[in-house]
Amino acid sequence: MQFDIKPLTLDETGDYLDHRLQVAGGEPGLFLPGAVGRIFDYSGGIPRKINHAASLALLEGFGREAHRIGPEVMDAVMGELNLG
Structure with missing residues (x-):
C-alpha cells in the first residue's frame, strides 16, 4: 500500500506541532x-522534517531553559544544521 501525502501548509504545520505536543x-x-515559520521553511511541510527540527528545537530550548x-x-x- 502506498500513500501520496501532500506537504502541510504553514498553518497546518503549527497545528501539527500543537497536536504532537498534546499527544505527548x-x-x-x-x-x-x-x-513555526522557520520550521516550515526548513521542512517544506514534510512531517518527518518537521519532527526533526522540532526535536532539535526542544533540546536547544531545554539547554537554554x-x-x-x-x-x-x-x-x-538552523546553524547546527548549517542552514542559518
Missing part, C-alpha cells in the same frame, strides 16, 4: 509563530 502530554503554543521556542532558538538549530 504537553500544552499547545510552545512553538511561537516565528519558530526556555519556556517557549522562539525564532532565536530556531536560528541556533
